[in-house]
């Protein structure tokens with residue numbers, strides 16, 4: 001929450017005319033979602049605490065609570081990491097084991113931070129935090145540089161399709177603010193991420209403890225002339241390709257007011273959120289999996305009809321023909337509409353103690369559809385430290401990431417996974433107790449990102465090859 | 472009408488970055504509310520007449536426009552509520568032709584299922600009537616207006632939060648929530664709490680209230696009132712049990728940042744007479760909403776977490 005003494009952001013904010021561009025080129029939203037990653041003790045909590053503190057986003061009662069705890073522990077200064085801890089069990093263990101969301105704003109931008117643990121035993125939490133992130137901050141300790149965990153974090157971000165990485169080389173004070181150390185670490189990191197197809201990587205030397213280059217640029221690091229961490233977060237333009245993709249509109253709910261709506265008792269609208277692409281009145285669409293074609297006659301909201309809606313917008317569509325459409329159907333543009341399939345591969349992560357094994361029956365949630373699924377062969381597991389394939393796995397255990405074949409009872413119009421889960425994201429659910437067993441991305445994500453690093457921006461075509469049409 | 476659903480507010484002026492941010496929050500909340508309608512048999516909105524629940528109701532009506540609201544409303548009335556809030560609640564229900572269930576804490580006190588606390592505070596007493604009502608009326612999704620920025624233990628709350636048959640919240644049973652896929656499956660007797668405002672901040676709420684011209688109970692705005700000081704906040708004198716002999720009643724210009732049980736909801740000194748002035752005041756304020764106005768949250772840092780485990784909101 002912004003507490004900056006800016007009394008009139010309502011009218012003086014830049015007019016964001018690009019917020020709904022058709023072209024899918026970089027746009028600046030008012031909102032940036034980001035996640036932080038780092039090994040234990042790299043200084044993640046200190047960095048986040050300092051971002052909140054120095055951007056004046058910590059409220060006095062929260063600060064007072066942190067002060068009380070610091071004093072009780074016999075510390076003379078306020079431990080900023082206390083501003084960001086969460087549940088009691090975690091406080092007692094002194095580690096973060098779940099995803100905590102934090103909200104802060106400056107006069108330039110609003111931020112949602114998914115604060116996640118990135119130890120290998122918490123891969124599920126990492127993936128949760130990264131799933132909607134526009135950017136991930138990866139911390140390294142300047143004294144140790146790029147370690148196995150750093151590579152793992154970058155790999156997870158790449159698998160999830162996170163468009164931006166900020167490498168924060170922390171504790172630069174402990175290496176005498178030495179440029180050579182920084183240069184070696186960034187070179188190591190770039191050498192690794194070059195193979196991951198991540199569109200953008202920026203590196204910044206910081207001391208989270210002293211506040212160097214966190215919010216304000218540091219005078220102690222004269223050789224560095226780039227932005228501070230906060231400046232970068234405020235100005236980074238996030239590539240959003242969702243709106244330039246073909247239309248995908250999963251139907252959530254059919255609105256039929258009947259006699260409640262005297263103006264049009266025959267009103268029938270299809271409510272949902274545009275997952276990808278744009279839609280406007282007059283567009284030809286196809287309803288999947290059945291394949292009926294018709295025309296959009298209205299894009300409605302409670303505030304009145306709209307000319308068009310783009311990815312992310314919740315609207316209600318009116319259609320020319322009276323066809324039988326229910327929750328779970330997908331409205332797609334007629335060009336590049338997906339072919340419904342009963343069998344495909346997906347890159348899954350097991351998120352529960354109960355492992356996934358071939359032959360297992362479960363439920364699959366995709367968009368607004370839930371269908372029965374049989375888990376097929378586990379093609380391979382991924383070693384996320386090296387991005388190599390491990391063959392011969394009999395099951396997908398908690399926190400494993402692997403390529404798994406899935407067979408569904410109903411044909412599903414799936415698309416290859418796109419960043420932030422716009423399309424191609426799924427859940428595997430235990431029908432007995434409703435637990436989410438695994439989360440997944442349609443297609444072979446490893447193949448997609450390694451291909452993307454060879455031929456950037458053609459990842460979609462490559463991912464399509466990973467889809468196997470049903471029998 | 473308590474909101475301007477039919478008036479097409481504010482969309483004629485030029486769109487700003489703030490609008491696109493509020494639009495994004497609105498679209499996300501509407502998506503969540505439609506998922507609830509699509510996946511549950513008997514959803515209910517917890518409606519207290521507080522601004523967050525008013526906002527949930529507003530968004531829900533927008534989500535299903537022009538159809539009637541597919542949700543009932545439930546209010547747990549401690550009996551210590553502000554008159555202005557109760558009359559606001561009743562106006563909204565009549566005007567919107569809504570279905571409201573009220574669980575009166577007093578009924579539970581009268582028949583001995585609950586006993587009054589020595590300090591007279593009834594906020595903690597809401598849990599049992601809430602859970603009893605959920606069970607008796609068979610609600611499977613209970614929609615609340617809680618936000619993650621309100622309090623630290625809420626920062627990890629899911630948007631779909633599973634509660635066991637006792638209403639309890641077990642952090643280890645919460646499901647990972649990725650992308651915008653929500654898993655609402657639950658066993659019979661369990662229910663899911665749904666928080667469509669999870670990603671809103673207090674400031675977002677007020678800015679949206681301004682943009683949509685949503686009516687609120689008067690006590691959210693500065694007015695003169697007889698109050699006395701307790702636990703660092705201004706409490707309203709009243710039949711609920713305050714002030715004590717040692718406490719002096721004074722007349723001050725105040726407003727409320729949250730509305731709840733009179734025994735533990737404090738007013739803040741304020742001259743903010745309308746939404747715009749409230750926004751200006753919030754932007755200059757250095758205390759979180761709960762810290763400023765909820766005596767029961769100051770019990771301890773882990774107070775809220777303990778109450779969540781017990782099935783409180």
Ligand SMILES: Nc1nc2c(ncn2[C@@H]2O[C@H](COP(=O)(O)OP(=O)(O)O)[C@@H](O)[C@H]2O)c(=O)[nH]1
Pocket residue numbers: 038039040041042043044045046047081170171172173174206207208209210
């Ligand atoms: N010298 C120095 N110490 C730091 C810096 N950042 C963090 N630390 C210390 O490193 C330790 C671990 O930091 P913490 O934020 O708890 O790490 P986390 O486990 O990644 O959240 C603490 O003792 C911090 O005070 C820094 O930039 N310089």
